[in-house]
Structures are given as C-alpha cells and as structure tokens.
Amino acid sequence: MSGVMSFEVFSGGSVTFDLATCAKCKTKACVVACNVPNLACVLELKDNVPALKVTQEEAKRGACIECLACELACMTDGIGGITFSLPMPEWDELIAGAAARGETPGFQRR
Numbered sequence: 001m002s003g004v005m006s007f008e009v010f011s012g013g014s015v016t017f018d019l020a021t022c023a024k025c026k027t028k029a030c031v032v033a034c035n036v037p038n039l040a041c042v043l044e045l046k047d048n049v050p051a052l053k054v055t056q057e058e059a060k061r062g063a064c065i066e067c068l069a070c071e072l073a074c075m076t077d078g079i080g081g082i083t084f085s086l087p088m089p090e091w092d093e094l095i096a097g098a099a100a101r102g103e104t105p106g107f108q109r110r
C-alpha cells in the first residue's frame, strides 16, 4: 500500500494519511477515535488503512468536525501517519514574531 488518502475540511485545512505508514500501524487509533459514540464517525478501515466513510464533498461541508481526535490518537497510539493542516495565520504570525526576537517557541506546528 502506498500513496496518500487526503480530504479537505470546512475551515480550509486538510487531513492527509500516509498509507504506507498507516498500513504498518497496529492500532489504527485514528479510526477508533473518530468512531467514539457521538463523534463524527467519518473514518473507517478499508484494505487495512483509514478511509473516508463519507464523500469528499460531505467531509468538506462539515461532516469532519475538525475535533483533532484522530491526530491526537495517532500521536499517542499510532505511528505518525496523519498530517492535519489547519490555517492558523494569527498563530503563524505570533511564532514568526517570536523567532524574529530570537525566542524559541515551546511548540512548533508541523
């Protein structure tokens, strides 16, 4: 399995899964997290890798609620196959200002 599975979200960001990494992941923690009762349940396991249960259009219209549960689950129990990109211009500006002053931010976006 290779390539990526990617979809856009309502805020203008995107979620991308590296399928070669995800195929090796034993926990599939992102899928488990997304399917906790009362969460959005837009992810499923297909061919041993995460897939969308809804259409790309539905995900972008808000079916994915951008709760970040999948990313957090991957960080704690997965092996780093997910990249969640959200537009955060104010944050980026803050970090750039800190860097310009020679400060080292405690947290950096990937």
Ligand code: SF4
Pocket (backbone or CB within 6 Å): 017, 021, 022, 023, 025, 026, 027, 028, 029, 030, 031, 049, 050, 073, 074, 075, 077, 078, 079, 080, 081, 082
């Ligand atoms: S938990 Fe991370 S590495 Fe595992 S399947 Fe999900 S995104 Fe891929």
Ligand code: SF4
Pocket (backbone or CB within 6 Å): 033, 034, 039, 040, 041, 042, 043, 063, 064, 065, 066, 067, 068, 069, 070, 071
């Ligand atoms: S952000 Fe939330 S709703 Fe969207 S895929 Fe991840 S866990 Fe599911």
